[in-house]
Amino acid sequence: xxxxxxxxxxxxxxxxxxxxxxxxxxxxxxxxxxxxxxxxxxxxxxxxxxxxxxxxxxxxxxxxxxxxxxxxxxxxxxxxxxxxxxxxxxxxxxxxxxxxxxxxxxxxxxxxxxxxxxxxxxxxx
Numbered sequence: 001x002x003x004x005x006x007x008x009x010x011x012x013x014x015x016x017x018x019x020x021x022x023x024x025x026x027x028x029x030x031x032x033x034x035x036x037x038x039x040x041x042x043x044x045x046x047x048x049x050x051x052x053x054x055x056x057x058x059x060x061x062x063x064x065x066x067x068x069x070x071x072x073x074x075x076x077x078x079x080x081x082x083x084x085x086x087x088x089x090x091x092x093x094x095x096x097x098x099x100x101x102x103x104x105x106x107x108x109x110x111x112x113x114x115x116x117x118x119x120x121x122x123x124x125x
Contacts (some may be wrong), residue, residue: 009106009110011103012058012103012104012106012107012110013042013045013046014046015103016038016057016061016103016107017039017042017043017046020035020038020039020042021035021039023035024036024038024039041053041057042057045057051111054110054111055108055112057107058104058107058108058111059108061103061104061107062101062104062105062108065097065101065104068093068097068100069097072089072090072093072094072097075089076089076090076093
């Protein structure tokens with residue numbers, strides 16, 4: 001169980017790194033400068049594990065996902081009836097949104113709760 005928790009706690013940074021690279025990819029083999037910058041920020045976060053930058057990254061990621069949910073709902077309301085395309089948009093979008101919310105929440109938890117527990121243990125000595 002402890003090994004699984006350690007793996008799950010490390011996943012959000014790698015997920016966001018892969019997401020940043022895939023968002024900026026343009027075939028045949030070009031990347032946008034912004035996505036490469038975001039990937040570099042995530043690599044620095046993986047290497048240095050800074051708690052403050054981790055909180056900022058996870059907070060911004062969660063905030064952007066709230067806007068994504070609003071865009072998803074707005075796009076869904078444009079369908080006059082609940083047909084197969086509306087169902088595909090809603091369920092696919094909600095699956096992506098929940099995945100992002102899960103990883104953003106884990107990263108936020110890791111940088112707040114876990115770091116404060118470590119601080120309390122260090123402060124007692």
